[in-house]
Amino acid sequence: MRRIAHISDLHFGAHDPAIVAALHAALVGEAPDLVVVSGDLTQRAKSRQFRAADAFLRGLEAAGMRLLVVPGNHDIPLYNVARRLLAPLDRYCRTVARGRSACYADGEIAALGLVSAHGLTIKDGRLTRLQIASIPRAFAAAAPETFRLLVTHHPLVPLRDESGALDEALRGAGRALTAVRKAGVHLILAGHNHAASAEIGGPQLATDAQVMVVQAGTATSWRRRGTPNSFNLLTIEAGRLTVDQRDAIDGAFVTSRRRSFALGRDGWSSA
Numbered sequence: 384m385r386r387i388a389h390i391s392d393l394h395f396g397a398h399d400p401a402i403v404a405a406l407h408a409a410l411v412g413e414a415p416d417l418v419v420v421s422g423d424l425t426q427r428a429k430s431r432q433f434r435a436a437d438a439f440l441r442g443l444e445a446a447g448m449r450l451l452v453v454p455g456n457h458d459i460p461l462y463n464v465a466r467r468l469l470a471p472l473d474r475y476c477r478t479v480a481r482g483r484s485a486c487y488a489d490g491e492i493a494a495l496g497l498v499s500a501h502g503l504t505i506k507d508g509r510l511t512r513l514q515i516a517s518i519p520r521a522f523a524a525a526a527p528e529t530f531r532l533l534v535t536h537h538p539l540v541p542l543r544d545e546s547g548a549l550d551e552a553l554r555g556a557g558r559a560l561t562a563v564r565k566a567g568v569h570l571i572l573a574g575h576n577h578a579a580s581a582e583i584g585g586p587q588l589a590t591d592a593q594v595m596v597v598q599a600g601t602a603t604s605w606r607r608r609g610t611p612n613s614f615n616l617l618t619i620e621a622g623r624l625t626v627d628q629r630d631a632i633d634g635a636f637v638t639s640r641r642r643s644f645a646l647g648r649d650g651w652s653s654a
């Protein structure tokens with residue numbers, strides 16, 4: 384059995400300090416095997432915001448947690464165009480990424496994080512052909528029974544935005560999904576749209592039972608878009624996945640929704 388805490392869109396600089404403390408307490412209480420942080424650690428990629436994010440992550444590590452971290456579009460400077468184009472992830476790499484891995488493997492799970500944020504657009508993401516080619520390679524050495532996860536900030540599967548329209552946030556997503564199937568990836572974790580969800584195939588891939596898509600809401604930002612702060616606690620055991628959505632209510636994270644899925648020969652089904 385493995386338990387993964389999936390947190391995202393912390394947005395230090397636009398964060399609620401009380402919620403940050405509540406998140407730390409919740410994660411320490413759960414003691415998951417792995418904490419996945421799927422990007423937007425800062426609000427505007429400022430040095431002090433990265434230092435605050437780094438301090439939060441160090442607090443988790445001090446409590447014995449393993450981390451897998453990828454950046455989001457907010458971790459790239461917005462207004463400093465030279466920095467955005469020439470060294471978009473410089474501050475991220477010197478703080479949050481330093482000494483931390485974007486992949487994880489143990490005897491039961493293997494996880495790969497890919498950087499989908501870049502400096503050429505304000506908000507949307509992309510995966511390059513090289514990154515996409517790395518997906519099957521990254522999982523090639525894993526034993527067949529290994530549960531495989533891919534982590535990006537931008538969703539690979541288009542999700543519905545506030546107006547209900549499908550938002551294709553990631554360039555290269557189609558090719559990446561082909562690679563995901565080839566690599567036998569079971570689960571895709573992402574953030575970015577500040578709305579928690581767990582769906583087989585996602586809204587546009589409803590017939591593709593091979594791919595499970597779990598989105599995390601914003602864990603600590605006050606940019607909540609009408610939803611509470613939240614994170615997901617995933618339990619993976621014997622071909623079953625349980626996704627507990629923990630919402631911040633009255634200053635503490637509590638389970639607001641539980642969804643269970645089973646992984647069979649034909650892919651995922653609700654359990």
Ligand SMILES: [Fe+2]
Nearest residue numbers: 392423457575
């Ligand atoms: Fe965000």
Ligand SMILES: [Fe+2]
Nearest residue numbers: 423455456575
């Ligand atoms: Fe984002």
